[in-house]
Amino acid sequence: MNGDEKGNRSSAIAAAVILLVTGLAFFFLPGVMISLGSVSPWLAAALGTALVLAFFLLFWLRARHQRRRGR
Incomplete structure (x- = not known):
């Protein structure tokens, strides 16, 4: 696996974690x-x-x- 593939995989994992955490937060938000x-x-x-x-701020900061x- 070269550096570019590793960076893409890392970005995908980070985005998935962010979406999972915010999804859980939005699930409990109405209550x-x-x-x-x-x-x-x-x-x-x-x-x-x-x-x-905060959801949009997190992606903007990332x-x-x-x-x-330089990616």
Whole structure:
């Protein structure tokens, strides 16, 4: 296996792990938001917004890191 194949495999594994973790977070998000909504609807909305933004921020940071490494 050469370096390019190893890099592609590493990227695919990292993307799969990120998607799995965020998928689990989004699976439990409605229940958590309902619980927080009983305390404060604004808090529930802030949590949902933060989780969605974190998902995109994570991929943006990964792409930025990849560009700096020259891949």
